[in-house]
Amino acid sequence: MNDKADVLQGTLILLVLRTLEALGPLHGYGIARRIEQISKELLQLNQGTLYPALLRMEQEGWIASKWGASEKNRKARFYSITAAGRRQLTKETEDWRRMSTTIELFLGFEPGSLAEEGG
Amino acid sequence: MSWATVVAARLRGLVEHKRLERELDEEVRFHVEMQIEDNLNAGMNPAEARYAAMRSFGGLEPMKETYREQRTFALVEAMAQDLRYGVRTLRKSPGFTITAVAVLALAIGANTAMFSVLNGVLFRPLPYQSAEQLAMLWAEDPTQNLREGRSALWDVEQWRSQSQSFADMATFDAVSTVLTGADGVEQIVGASISPNLLPLLGVRPVLGRSFSSEEAGQRQRLVLISHRFWQARFGGSRDALGATLVLNGLACQIIGILPADFPERPA
Numbered sequence A: 001m002n003d004k005a006d007v008l009q010g011t012l013i014l015l016v017l018r019t020l021e022a023l024g025p026l027h028g029y030g031i032a033r034r035i036e037q038i039s040k041e042l043l044q045l046n047q048g049t050l051y052p053a054l055l056r057m058e059q060e061g062w063i064a065s066k067w068g069a070s071e072k073n074r075k076a077r078f079y080s081i082t083a084a085g086r087r088q089l090t091k092e093t094e095d096w097r098r099m100s101t102t103i104e105l106f107l108g109f110e111p112g113s114l115a116e117e118g119g
Numbered sequence B: 001m002s003w004a005t006v007v008a009a010r011l012r013g014l015v016e017h018k019r020l021e022r023e024l025d026e027e028v029r030f031h032v033e034m035q036i037e038d039n040l041n042a043g044m045n046p047a048e049a050r051y052a053a054m055r056s057f058g059g060l061e062p063m064k065e066t067y068r069e070q071r072t073f074a075l076v077e078a079m080a081q082d083l084r085y086g087v088r089t090l091r092k093s094p095g096f097t098i099t100a101v102a103v104l105a106l107a108i109g110a111n112t113a114m115f116s117v118l119n120g121v122l123f124r125p126l127p128y129q130s131a132e133q134l135a136m137l138w139a140e141d142p143t144q145n146l147r148e149g150r151s152a153l154w155d156v157e158q159w160r161s162q163s164q165s166f167a168d169m170a171t172f173d174a175v176s177t178v179l180t181g182a183d184g185v186e187q188i189v190g191a192s193i194s195p196n197l198l199p200l201l202g203v204r205p206v207l208g209r210s211f212s213s214e215e216a217g218q219r220q221r222l223v224l225i226s227h228r229f230w231q232a233r234f235g236g237s238r239d240a241l242g243a244t245l246v247l248n249g250l251a252c253q254i255i256g257i258l259p260a261d262f263p264e265r266p267a
Helices: A003-023 A028-038 A047-060 A083-107 A113-118 B002-015 B017-041 B046-057 B060-071 B074-092 B094-123 B153-162 B197-201 B213-217 B227-234
Strands: A063-069 A075-081 B139-141 B146-149 B172-181 B184-193 B222-225 B244-247 B250-257
Touching (some): A003 A047, A003 A063, A028 B017, A047 A083, A047 B002, A075 A083, A075 B017, B074 B094, B222 B227
Antiparallel strands (some): A063 A075, B172 B244
């Protein structure tokens, strides 16, 4: 795994949790599409990396998964956020805000369009 | 708590290896097919749609590798894989397997033999009382490159009376001895010992007695014989006590029999 993917992995969890919180149960492809839609120009998501991240989050108990029928009536695995996942989301959101504020202060940037993408 | 749930999940992963692998395949296939459909709807031709879908998904095998590593304890699973691979390889080349096993067997055998010897010689305590407190005293003279040399009895007496580090000091001096018997002359191994040696080692004759200091002072010619010598020459008879042996041409009286477990070479 290269440096870029590593950085992505930490934020990926935040993005997935946020997506599931906002949209309710989704299959992996739906999560990937949603993340790409919202962050189209900013994030280059390697969709495959989503699945190890989903596995890890499920092991941590932040999300739960269930096999069900997709919109086109095909078998798909649906992920949903758990109570522990919501707590984790709150925590990671705070961490992320604190981190980005710190870095923005450090660089002397005005909080601009970048800040909106997290929330 | 978090690490505990992760460990539990991974333990499950270890058991449910096959099912989880199949589920991942299914999930990935679903993902890619959905992407292809969307690409088709966006107006791509089938080949393009498929290619674009694969590209946006990224490397499939590296992802699966990461997934597997995370699913369970990578080390355990990798070890099991290595083991299976090893067994398969060995089965494929029996000649090599036999050679390897034979080499291992020889090596283990050699080690065992070596250890048995060392165990007997170095590790097993001496069969004497307070064996851990026994020390061997030698005279040394580095200028003459003399090591483990013999000491004069007079020196030993001085050490014995002046030393405070040792409970007692006794001497033995292994000497080759000529025994003259009815069948002729033969050479045997004997040792001249100080009267306190046997009490110091906690050894009691099985029959008869040991020397006393008075007898040593009077330079009486008294001997104790080994258990084996007793059995061989006297058939284990009590008559051995008081019998006479001619050693180095001098008549010596047998006063005791050493126990069977007394080493014939005391050092």
